[in-house]
Structures are given as C-alpha cells and as structure tokens.
Amino acid sequence: MTVLDETYRLADGAEIPRLGLGTWFIDDDKAADAVRAAVGIGYRNIDTAQAYGNERGVGEGVRTSGVPREELFVSTKLAAEIKDHDRALAAIDGSLDELGLDHIDLMLIHSPQPWDDFRGGDYAEGNRAAWRALEEAHQAGKIRSIGVSNFQRHDVENILRGATVAPQVNQLLVHAGNTPTELLAYCESEQILVEAYSPIAHGAILKNAEVKAMAERYGVSVPQLCVRYTLQLGTVSLPKTANPDHMRSNAEVDFAISEADMETLRDLRDVDYGEDSVFPVYSGK
Incomplete structure (x- = not known):
C-alpha cells in the first residue's frame, strides 16, 4: 500500500485520496495526457478549476483513463469573480x-474575493449567494461535496452562519515556509479538511x-x-505537474519526518516566489 491508496474521510462521509494531481498551468490541450498518465501511475484525485481553463482536457483525461468513474475523485472550483446565485448556478x-461528467466529486468557491481584489473588499453576501448555488447543486446530485478555497477564518464563519451544508474542504496555500497554523487548527475544529496547493511552493522552495x-539527510528530493x-x-x-516522472516521484513518500524537523519546516518564513509573486495567492497580501 502506498500513499496513492490512502484516503481521508470528509465530514459528509465521502472519501478523498490523500495525494492528488494539481493541474494549474497545464494547458487544456495537454491536460488529458497528464490526467491519463497520473491515473496510470495510480493517482485517483484530480484537481482543476474554471480559472485554469483546462476543464475540458481534464474531463477528457478522466473519461478516457481506463479507470471507472466511481474510482476517481474530481474537483473543480467556481470562478472567484462569481459572487451571485444565478451566475453560480x-x-x-x-x-x-x-x-x-455527470457529477463533480468536490466543487469549491475559488476565493472569497475576485482575483483583482484579493484580500480586499467585503464580498460576504456574494459568497453566501454563491454558496446557496453550490448547496442546490449538491442537493440535486450534481456535486457530491462542496467547499471553499483561500478562505480565512472570518470568510468560513460567514458561510457557516447561513449554511444548510457546511464546507467540507478549504483548499489553501500550504507549504514549508507558509504554514498557516492557526487557520489549519480552526479548520480541524470545524471538521473541514484542508487541501494544500503548491506544496512545493511553486518551485521556490527548491x-x-x-x-x-534536510532532504539529503532523509535520502529524498x-x-x-x-x-x-x-x-x-x-x-x-x-x-501540480504534467511530467509523469515527477508524478511518480511525488508519490514516493513512504518515510516519516521527525517532529523536530516538522517544527523546523513549520517555522520557515520568507519564501521568495520570484516572478510568480505577481499572482495574488503569492503576493503576500
């Protein structure tokens, strides 16, 4: 058994694989090949978003992977700019x-603010309206589980105040050098599973x-x-990767980091994302 066989159980009872394939920056015409390669290696969790512009390719890869649909966990995200009920539906x-596909396993609100106002204005009402649309799609069987992404504690609390279905997931920027300890603890207290995107810090950690x-001491990359x-x-x-060799390597993580080294990685700060700092999630807001 490898990490590719391991799952978490969401609060709603759904099982989600612990390791997934991120597809940000994979072009739509390359996405199907990437998904097929990942599934062939053993990945069962595939993540995309409306903003990535590759849902068509990801879906093609899922449908032509040779693995039954029920064995795959497919996530996507509602565009951050959509803050009303009808457009969300x-x-x-x-x-x-x-x-x-006839259903989505997990769909998230991509951000509590539109990207051009990330961590800026108050979109509480718009987020609640978009959430109602997700709840309705969930009730209709179009989406199995629903959640959020890039939401801070007050953003989650805003959803919880009016929700009939609680968020199951909060997808966050989490990596050595950016570990939001208090937010992780809050999500755990609310039975909200955190998904870590850019776990390799968009390459900056290299x-x-x-x-x-530290990696050399463990004999790993x-x-x-x-x-x-x-x-x-x-x-x-x-x-996230389209490279099958990297997919395999990322899944070869059958070792344990000591608590002392975990603490060192938690305490890392000031990762320089270089030219990618222009993206809102890396901008330091």
Whole structure:
C-alpha cells in the first residue's frame, strides 16, 4: 500500500485520496495526457478549476483513463469573480458540460474575493449567494461535496452562519515556509479538511539550502520532502505537474519526518516566489 491508496474521510462521509494531481498551468490541450498518465501511475484525485481553463482536457483525461468513474475523485472550483446565485448556478452547469461528467466529486468557491481584489473588499453576501448555488447543486446530485478555497477564518464563519451544508474542504496555500497554523487548527475544529496547493511552493522552495540539506539527510528530493510535510500536517497534498516522472516521484513518500524537523519546516518564513509573486495567492497580501 502506498500513499496513492490512502484516503481521508470528509465530514459528509465521502472519501478523498490523500495525494492528488494539481493541474494549474497545464494547458487544456495537454491536460488529458497528464490526467491519463497520473491515473496510470495510480493517482485517483484530480484537481482543476474554471480559472485554469483546462476543464475540458481534464474531463477528457478522466473519461478516457481506463479507470471507472466511481474510482476517481474530481474537483473543480467556481470562478472567484462569481459572487451571485444565478451566475453560480449557470457556472456549475458549465463546469459539468466542460468536464463532460455527470457529477463533480468536490466543487469549491475559488476565493472569497475576485482575483483583482484579493484580500480586499467585503464580498460576504456574494459568497453566501454563491454558496446557496453550490448547496442546490449538491442537493440535486450534481456535486457530491462542496467547499471553499483561500478562505480565512472570518470568510468560513460567514458561510457557516447561513449554511444548510457546511464546507467540507478549504483548499489553501500550504507549504514549508507558509504554514498557516492557526487557520489549519480552526479548520480541524470545524471538521473541514484542508487541501494544500503548491506544496512545493511553486518551485521556490527548491532554492532553500536548509530544506535541501534536510532532504539529503532523509535520502529524498526536496519535492518529496515537501509533499511528505503537507501529508504529515494532515492535509491533502496537491502537487501540480504534467511530467509523469515527477508524478511518480511525488508519490514516493513512504518515510516519516521527525517532529523536530516538522517544527523546523513549520517555522520557515520568507519564501521568495520570484516572478510568480505577481499572482495574488503569492503576493503576500
């Protein structure tokens, strides 16, 4: 048994694989091949989003993977700019059409604010309206589980105040050098599973000498150490890659990081994302 066979159980009873394939930055015309390769290696958790522009390719990969649909866990995200009920309902159906699937296993609100106002204005009412649309699609069987992404505690509390279905997941930027300890603890207290996107810090962590030295002590690569770190935090790890060799390597994490080294990785700060700091999630807001 490997990490690819391991799952968490969401509060609603659904099982989600602990390791998934992130598909951000994979072009739509390359996504199907990436998904088929990942599924062939043993991945069963595939993550995409409306904003990635590759739902069509991801869906094709899922449908042509040779693995029964019920064995795959497919997630997508409602565009961050959609903060009203009717547009959200239409966008949910749009994702189903793009993916070519009869249901989505998990759908998230991608961000509590539109990307051009990330961590800016108050969109509480709009988020509640979008959440009602997710709840209705969930009730209709179009979506098996629903959740959020990039939500801070007050954003989650806003949803919980009016929800008939609680968020099952909060997908967050979590990696060595960016470990939101208090938010992780809050989500755990609310039975909200955290998914860690960019567990390898969008590649920025590869330059960190301390992390490289630690990986060498364990006889693993820096990406393997970073994936293992997020798994030991109790999150779903979603490393993104279209490279089958990297997919295999990211799944070869059958080792344990000591508590002392976990503490060192938790305490890391100031990861430099370089030119990718232009993206809102890496901007430090």
